[in-house]
Amino acid sequence: xxxxxxxxxxxxxxxxxxKSAPIKAVDCISLEAxxxxxxxxxxxxxxxxxxxxxxxxxxIKPDSGSILINGKDNFKQRSAAMEHISAVLEGxxxxxxxxxxxxxxxxxxGLKGKDPRAIKKEIDYYIDFFGLGTKKNExxxxxxxxxxxxxxIAVAMVTGSELVLLDEPTLGLDVKASYDIRDLLKQxxxxxxxxxxxxxxxxxxxxxxxxxxxxxxxxxIIAQDKVSNLMRLFDVKAFKFVAxxxxxxxxxxALTQIPHLALVEEEVDTIITLNLEEPRNFYxxxxxxxxxxxxxxxxxxxxxxxxxxxxxxLGRSENGGEKMAAL
Amino acid sequence: MAKKWLLFKQLAIKSWIMFRxxxxxxxxGIITLYVIFLVIFLGYKGIAGLGPxxxxxxxxxxxxxxxxxxLALAAYQDVAYTIQNEAKQGTLEQLYMSVHGFGWVIGFxxxxxAFYSLLIAGILAFFLMLxxxxxxxIDLLSLLPLLTLELICFxxxxxxxxxxxxxxxxxxxxxxxxxxxxxxxxAAPPSNWLLRLMPGTLGAxxxxxxxxxxxxLWQLAWQDLLLTVGVALAYLLxxxxxxxxxxxxxxxSGTLGHY
Ligand SMILES: Nc1ncnc2c1ncn2[C@@H]1O[C@H](COP(=O)(O)OP(=O)(O)OP(=O)(O)O)[C@@H](O)[C@H]1O
Ligand SMILES: [Mg+2]
Numbered sequence: 001x002x003x004x005x006x007x008x009x010x011x012x013x014x015x016x017x018x019k020s021a022p023i024k025a026v027d028c029i030s031l032e033a034x035x036x037x038x039x040x041x042x043x044x045x046x047x048x049x050x051x052x053x054x055x056x057x058x059x060i061k062p063d064s065g066s067i068l069i070n071g072k073d074n075f076k077q078r079s080a081a082m083e084h085i086s087a088v089l090e091g092x093x094x095x096x097x098x099x100x101x102x103x104x105x106x107x108x109x110g111l112k113g114k115d116p117r118a119i120k121k122e123i124d125y126y127i128d129f130f131g132l133g134t135k136k137n138e139x140x141x142x143x144x145x146x147x148x149x150x151x152x153i154a155v156a157m158v159t160g161s162e163l164v165l166l167d168e169p170t171l172g173l174d175v176k177a178s179y180d181i182r183d184l185l186k187q188x189x190x191x192x193x194x195x196x197x198x199x200x201x202x203x204x205x206x207x208x209x210x211x212x213x214x215x216x217x218x219x220x221i222i223a224q225d226k227v228s229n230l231m232r233l234f235d236v237k238a239f240k241f242v243a244x245x246x247x248x249x250x251x252x253x254a255l256t257q258i259p260h261l262a263l264v265e266e267e268v269d270t271i272i273t274l275n276l277e278e279p280r281n282f283y284x285x286x287x288x289x290x291x292x293x294x295x296x297x298x299x300x301x302x303x304x305x306x307x308x309x310x311x312x313x314l315g316r317s318e319n320g321g322e323k324m325a326a327l
Numbered sequence: 328m329a330k331k332w333l334l335f336k337q338l339a340i341k342s343w344i345m346f347r348x349x350x351x352x353x354x355x356g357i358i359t360l361y362v363i364f365l366v367i368f369l370g371y372k373g374i375a376g377l378g379p380x381x382x383x384x385x386x387x388x389x390x391x392x393x394x395x396x397x398l399a400l401a402a403y404q405d406v407a408y409t410i411q412n413e414a415k416q417g418t419l420e421q422l423y424m425s426v427h428g429f430g431w432v433i434g435f436x437x438x439x440x441a442f443y444s445l446l447i448a449g450i451l452a453f454f455l456m457l458x459x460x461x462x463x464x465i466d467l468l469s470l471l472p473l474l475t476l477e478l479i480c481f482x483x484x485x486x487x488x489x490x491x492x493x494x495x496x497x498x499x500x501x502x503x504x505x506x507x508x509x510x511x512x513x514a515a516p517p518s519n520w521l522l523r524l525m526p527g528t529l530g531a532x533x534x535x536x537x538x539x540x541x542x543x544l545w546q547l548a549w550q551d552l553l554l555t556v557g558v559a560l561a562y563l564l565x566x567x568x569x570x571x572x573x574x575x576x577x578x579x580s581g582t583l584g585h586y
Contacts, residue, residue: 061575082425096416107341110336113334115333
């Protein structure tokens, strides 16, 4: 059923940094985006979101793996691939501050091979759509931060690209501007059938705008599901993280600091089960596991059965009375 | 082809808008150049009586040299600073995502910039000639090909520096040094082979012969012309090659748009 616009396979990227250990930013990521959906890529700082986005944009060369945009390889068939993709990159201005709203839209349309005169209607439409009508002849430098971000997104839209990548589109915006942009994004997908891939480290943004979400941490995909399913995941009182590899004493100690968490080692010393009751600690656990060389095999909702509850209580009690009391 | 023309048109429109909107900026630049020349001119008049002057040290020679220096400066700075500014503005990565390929974007942009540089050089030359009362031989048919070769040559230097900027980012202070090295390149007489192979040096001497010596293009030694063409293309190709290497490196290290 699903029509794939973006297909990423086994993408990896390690940054070689002089005088320090190489940084594995993206580790064998595979994902697909389907036409017409808003796909969220969620992950904490340094998870590898920007690196992934820029590789898809053909701005960073991956070490390995392939990226197909509408079936075109984004390095080997660059021009063809670039026709279908536009991006608003993180923290960047992405637009010319010295050009007006309209001039920006016209210039970037040309850059994507669209004659601004031929798409005048679209340009007017997006000026209105993003509420830039009264500012269309102002230079971008005179717009508020939120308006500038709207213009950047409008520029990405007006080029007619089917796939629009937005890296942290609401970062640094005030609450009102952030909500505005979220609403606009939802409308865009609904009305124009575009595919939007947006990254965020903010669960709320993703929950609010996306249908499907991919969670990445330390360059790896650790969960991938419909947002509705994932929310159910968060609703449930507990999760089970299955991690392979030996946990160091330091890591164990750090994990047990987290309230409502129980750590159970299964099968010799390779598989560890963690039960956790508070959703807001979810990231903390992921982060801690990611901070060391532990490979996370899966994250699952955990329906606690009696035995597990028992084990958990046991685990907590071993961690001291304080946590017992919190139960 | 239609798409390439569209790109060229959009880049030209953008340049024109910027030129118009920041006209007083550009004007300020021209006035500064004019004032600097006046200082040189008055200083020269002060020492002119001291001894015999050859072609390069005559006021006409200095005038031509000054304009060539401006053009050289404009050509390499246009490339290098275009790349730097785009990176600073966060638009370089957008240009890289163009359907036309970045090579076309920067190439066309350079042609457009060269047009403005020649225009400004023309205006500057007019006022300098008016001030000094020395009217040079403005034989456009002979001059434009030679000036274009100079621009091509220094654009090559600009590409090399632009590439280095992608990697090392903060090399502004070195760029300043290059400005002064350029004076040497356009002012040195091409008296030996090494100097003849320096960027722009031989071309500058030919332009001196036209503007200052009143010769026409076809009166110049064909060996010199051929060498000037060869040198210009060689520097352009070398510059572009260096740029591409740096670009590939920046794409590997993920620093293309960083500044
Ligand atoms: N150009 C680079 N050179 C070296 N290391 C880099 C470079 N860019 C990113 N990194 C490192 O790679 C890892 C992933 O970075 P990336 O920017 O992709 O993460 P992110 O998920 O976008 O984070 P954030 O939420 O902070 O934007 C981080 O550890 C980061 O420090
Ligand atoms: Mg990022």
